[in-house]
Amino acid sequence: MDVEDAATLSYEAFCARYMARNRPVLLRNVTDKWFPGAAQWKDGQRINFQHLKAKYGAAEAPVASGDVAEYGAEERCTLRLDEYLELIENGTVGKRYLKDWHFVHAFGHDVYETPPFFKDDWLNWWWDHKEKSESDYRFVYLGPAGSWTPLHHDVFRSYSWSVNVCGRKEWIFYHPDDEPKLKDRFGRFVLPDVTAEDVDREKYPHFHEAKPIYVIQETGDAIFVPSGWYHQVRNLEDTISINHNWFNGYNVRELWEFFKREYAAVEHELEDLKEMGLVGREFVDQCQLVMLANTGINYVEFRELLYAKASYLLAQRELPESDRPTAQERDLLAHLGYVSSSLLA
Structure with a gap:
């Protein structure tokens, strides 16, 4: 994987080398x-437990059990942050992992600024x-050494980025082309733990062909995860990271294709409703409701999002002083093209 210095990498170079090429x-x-x-979240190379408990201790956050090797299948509970931190401090936390804490939604943007990339x-x-709006896709993760996230691609096949505020992580990536090799022999479920010593070759016959x-990732590093890349992550030390899921014009078509597959799957599952008289607009509306419940978004909301973004981009356009468009103008026109092609697909 490429390594770049954020202090010298330009946004244009990041777009050309990584987002555009996925x-x-x-x-x-x-x-x-x-x-x-x-910076106050750490004390030297360790988590600053005292500061976090004093500042955010009463906040409630979701905690995953960490004992089920399947992405999204682990049991979850809600704990006060100070209670969870005490479990880490006294060594009784096990592999329980504080995940998907909507920190910005709860406390605002004072702690960090999203890097320009x-x-x-x-x-x-x-x-x-x-x-x-009662949510977002901005999260804090906090876990002890050994806590982990099973193999998965990100929600909606979006991009994600992750910054280590404190601690170290091991990431294992697989190119999207390797997806069939990561799945079981029926092509349904991916292998949850690619580090397992006893991978069932009969169940996952092509796993050994995938290229990890x-x-x-050290403290202060950011990882950019492109659309559709499978990854498994393990904390090598007590670690705090800040993570966002996101998309833009470079991968909007990837999301649209994902949503179309999700809708087709829902439509197939609800096919029996047609025999019960649910047809036409009513059937479509029911499929949209189920898709929203399963996926967190449906066609209706995604199109609303794209139309809203198109209107915003149009409002940002400025007439060029000459016949030659500026770099910003070209970028805006390109993004409008991405939106239009998705809406018409």
Whole structure:
């Protein structure tokens, strides 16, 4: 995997080398400039338990059990942050992992600024602007050494980025082309733990053909995860990271294709409803409701998002002083083209 210095990498180079080509990259030296408030979250090379308990201790956060080797299948509970931190301090936390804590939604943007490479974020832009929004796709993860996340690709096949505020992680990546090799012989479920010593070759007959990419992420590093790349992550030390899911014009078609597959799967599952008289508009509406419940978004909302973003981009356009469009104008026109092609697909 490529390694770049965030202090010298331009946004244009990041777009051309990584977003446009859907390639992962490790960025060094991210936290000093864009995460000043998070500096208090660590004490030297360790988590600053005292500060976190004093500042956020009463906040409630989701905690995964960590004892089920299947992505999304682990049992979850809600704990106060100070209670969870005490479990780490006294050594009784096991592999329980604080995940998907909507920190920005609860406490605002004072702790960090999204690095410029990741700011063109249509997903969280939508959640920030929609009426009665009660969520977002910005998270804090906090876990002890040994806590982990099973193999998966990100929600909606979106991009993600992850910054280590404190601690170290091991990442194992697989190119999207390896997806069939990671699945069982029926082509349904991916192998949850690619580090397992006893992988069932009869159940996962092509796993050995997949080509892993191993990366160690240190404190202060950011990882860019492109669309559709499978990854498994393990904390090598007590670790805090800040993570966003996001998309923009570079991968909007990838999301649209994913949503079309999700809708087709829902439509197939509900086919029996047609025999019960649910047809036409009523059947479509029911499919949309189920898709929203299963996926977190449906055709209706995704199209609303794209139309809203198109209107916003059009409002940002400025007439060029000459016949030759500026770089910003070309970028805006390209993004409008991405939106239009998705809406017409």
